[in-house]
Amino acid sequence: xxxxxxxxxxxxxxxxxxxxxxxxxxxxxxxxxxxxxxxxxxxxxxxxxxxxxxxxxxxxxxxxxxxxxxxxxxxxxxxxxxxxxxxxxxxxxxxxxxxxxxxxxxxxxxxxxxxxxxxxxxxxxxxxxxxxxxxxxxxxxxxxxxxxxxxxxxxxxxxxxxxxxxxxxxxxxxxxxxxxxxxxxxxxxxxxxxxxxxxxxxxxxxxxxxxxxxxxxxxxxxxxxxxxxxxxxxxxxxxxxxxxxxxxxxxxxxxxxxxxxxxxxxxxxxxxxxxxxxxxxxxxxxxxxxxxxxxxxxxxxxxxxxxxxxxxxxxxxxxxxxxxxxxxxxxxxxxxxxxxxxxxxxxxxxxxxxxxxxxxxxxxxxxxxxxxxxxxxxxxxxxxxxxxxxxxxxxxxxxxxxxxxxxxxxxxxxxxxxxxxxxxxxxxxxxxxxxxxxxxxxxxxxxxxxxxxxxxxxxxxxxxxxxxxxxxxxxxxxxxxxxxxxxxxxxxxxxxxxxxxxxxxxxxxxxxxxxxxxxxxxxxxxxxxxxxxxxxxxxx
Numbered sequence: 001x002x003x004x005x006x007x008x009x010x011x012x013x014x015x016x017x018x019x020x021x022x023x024x025x026x027x028x029x030x031x032x033x034x035x036x037x038x039x040x041x042x043x044x045x046x047x048x049x050x051x052x053x054x055x056x057x058x059x060x061x062x063x064x065x066x067x068x069x070x071x072x073x074x075x076x077x078x079x080x081x082x083x084x085x086x087x088x089x090x091x092x093x094x095x096x097x098x099x100x101x102x103x104x105x106x107x108x109x110x111x112x113x114x115x116x117x118x119x120x121x122x123x124x125x126x127x128x129x130x131x132x133x134x135x136x137x138x139x140x141x142x143x144x145x146x147x148x149x150x151x152x153x154x155x156x157x158x159x160x161x162x163x164x165x166x167x168x169x170x171x172x173x174x175x176x177x178x179x180x181x182x183x184x185x186x187x188x189x190x191x192x193x194x195x196x197x198x199x200x201x202x203x204x205x206x207x208x209x210x211x212x213x214x215x216x217x218x219x220x221x222x223x224x225x226x227x228x229x230x231x232x233x234x235x236x237x238x239x240x241x242x243x244x245x246x247x248x249x250x251x252x253x254x255x256x257x258x259x260x261x262x263x264x265x266x267x268x269x270x271x272x273x274x275x276x277x278x279x280x281x282x283x284x285x286x287x288x289x290x291x292x293x294x295x296x297x298x299x300x301x302x303x304x305x306x307x308x309x310x311x312x313x314x315x316x317x318x319x320x321x322x323x324x325x326x327x328x329x330x331x332x333x334x335x336x337x338x339x340x341x342x343x344x345x346x347x348x349x350x351x352x353x354x355x356x357x358x359x360x361x362x363x364x365x366x367x368x369x370x371x372x373x374x375x376x377x378x379x380x381x382x383x384x385x386x387x388x389x390x391x392x393x394x395x396x397x398x399x400x401x402x403x404x405x406x407x408x409x410x411x412x413x414x415x416x417x418x419x420x421x422x423x424x425x426x427x428x429x430x431x432x433x434x435x436x437x438x439x440x441x442x443x444x445x446x447x448x449x450x451x452x453x454x455x456x457x458x459x460x461x462x463x464x465x466x467x468x469x470x471x472x473x474x475x476x477x478x479x480x481x482x483x484x485x486x487x488x489x490x491x492x493x494x495x496x497x498x499x500x501x502x503x504x505x506x507x508x509x510x511x512x513x514x515x516x517x518x519x520x521x522x523x524x525x526x527x528x529x530x531x532x533x534x535x536x537x538x539x540x
Contacts, residue, residue: 159268397443
């Protein structure tokens with residue numbers, strides 16, 4: 001496949017390197033150049049997809065493939081099976097952070113970072129992968145990671161369809177009219193007044209945790225925190241209005257009018273995603289609450305007229321991933337069908353579905369006591385490969401060793417994970433032991449959660465390809481992804497293509513399973529809903 005490396009140059013210029021061919025072009029001509037080369041099956045190589053792709057999308061240009069050097073660099077630096085050769089710009093690549101949806105421009109103020117030579121870093125990364133004993137797996141991971149970056153940028157460009165009138169009506173109903181800047185909405189202020197009266201605390205600021213704790217204690221309530229779960233255990237007239245206040249205050253602060261002003265434009269919620277934002281490879285958000293739709297505002301996520309939202313999520317992703325990556329055929333047999341836990345019951349491994357869930361989640365999260373710990377001990381004999389894999393990952397972590405996902409993403413070191421100096425003298429041996437055990441619990445889960453993230457990347461990469469083939473015209477005229485969270489996707493699609501989108505999502509899940517687990521068939525059944533509003537998803 002042809003690789004074309006793009007680098008930013010001073011003076012609104014771009015350097016394009018294709019093998020031995022080198023050419024310069026004006027930034028203004030970049031979109032036309034990329035569009036002209038796309039039919040050749042080019043893989044575009046650049047420093048950060050979030051910086052290069054938005055201007056291309058705005059110009060109506062979609063790219064099929066890319067290699068994101070920033071993501072690749074950080075992945076290969078930590079991959080146990082790869083060794084990156086340092087170059088003259090390595091320090092800049094080490095420090096290169098992600099661009100954000102609010103700042104997708106090609107040229108910025110950091111000259112050193114702006115003019116990194118993409119073709120040189122690409123050569124270093126290709127050499128590191130070629131020299132690795134896990135070339136095939138690392139190549140797949142890098143391709144999936146970069147495809148995920150394309151999905152993230154396209155989702156920010158497309159946005160989630162958002163009915164501003166529905167959202168504002170919801171806020172009016174629950175909070176009252178929009179307040180002046182710095183003031184509480186009327187209904188929230190009324191609850192604050194009620195709290196002050198019930199607690200006999202005229203100066204109470206219920207948004208201040210110390211103030212609220214002090215007022216509760218003066219009222220004779222022994223509390224250590226103000227979490228809703230703790231408050232519900234109390235017997236006092238303040239509980240009901242305080243819980244209501246906390247609920248509405250959360251709505252006001254996280255998805256109120258200020259959130260609308262910042263994140264909703266032209267009938268779309270446009271958040272900023274950060275692929276590989278966590279150490280396991282899971283995504284995080286640069287803003288807008290991209291990784292969650294609070295139940296309170298889901299009614300505002302409404303498909304356009306004549307369109308639908310296809311919402312699909314994977315049932316029991318990580319337990320199925322554990323079966324596949326460990327090669328445990330007994331657990332893989334239980335994973336056939338829609339409910340892996342019930343499959344374990346039907347296989348005679350446990351008596352109830354709850355026992356299966358307790359035991360399997362206990363193995364992945366390190367339960368050693370109670371009912372979950374008892375189930376782990378019994379299931380280890382039934383599924384030795386699966387339970388042995390996470391146990392070995394935990395022991396490796398306790399020894400201070402780095403572990404890896406199926407495709408080769410490496411965990412942070414013990415020192416990185418706990419922000420301490422491993423070479424420093426340990427004063428308290430017991431504290432060191434506790435720290436190593438805690439790190440072992442982290443590595444136990446890392447291998448499964450990280451491989452789950454790899455499966456999900458392969459899923460959305462293949463789904464993106466299939467969605468493009470369903471329609472015609474520009475991205476926004478075809479079915480397109482608008483939301484992704486670990487094990488769930490939302491596709492905005494013309495209503496007539498909704499069933500095709502559901503089929504594509506299922507076929508992409510099958511493809512992802514085959515890519516990762518090859519000869520061991522693992523079912524990844526989807527729960528799919530075709531709805532007009534996201535609030536309707538999952539309802540019969």
